[in-house]
Amino acid sequence: MYKSEITLNVNGEERSAYVRHADTLLYVLREELGLTGAKPGCLNGDCGACTIDVDGESMKSCLMLAVEAVGKKITTVEGLENLPLQTEFIKKSAFQCGYCTPGFIMNGSSLTKKYPNADDTQIKDCLESNICRCTGYQEIEEAVKSVLSNDATV
Template sequence: MITLTVNGVEHRVAADPDTPLLYVLRNELGLMGARFGCGLGLCGACFVHVDGHPVPSCDTPIWSVEGKAVTTVEGITPHPVQQAFLDEQAAQCGYCVTGIIMSAAALLERDPHPGESEVVAALDRHLCRCGAQQRMVRAVVRAGEDNG
């Protein structure tokens, strides 16, 4: 049994310690926000926060997050960046959006008012095939501007 703290709630999970965190989140805990994309931690669709840092959950074994705080997109709702994505119509198909929102939320925690170059750097690991990247960058900058 592995004990995980996800979105502030402690869960005991009967799974192999090498099981990817993404599988436990989706299949055991019913949290569907993080999505399977590449399975290699390269596309960003599965990003969650571990102790406040965005990490790919598809290649993060659950043993490595025991005793740490895991936060999914469900755990940050509502968040200013989510509203900014709606206001800027930044999501198209939506597949990559939850991972991007998690990286954007971590950026805004570190830098409440990032500029465009900081946002682009923070979202660099995310792949979006819809062509909505510029709207996403505008949305994150807007969330920072709305941050007071």
């Protein structure tokens, strides 16, 4: 099996890994770099459990090859610190088992940065790309709305 060394900018840090050219970014983040916040779910882009941020855009890491991420700025849930959205997820009980939570937080974080005045429709559209099988989406939407309305406190 042929592997190449690549360097990725993950959470503001340069990280090297030996990868096959067919390795997904999700696989490399989890198995080579030990960052397990992005979760394998469907592995075909439907569930959103593997959502990360690449150059300011939400991305499903199961759909991106690791070699495609070279030269890009990658942020995983481990790279978020003291994010009001994380606090709001706790306050609003916007999780149950927690498996999908990192993906929702990454997607919500991207939305709040890109559209600080997002309306209900934009919030629902953004969160549609993630699936939760344990809880309702109402609490997740409320957590995002709380951050957007500046009701959130850290």
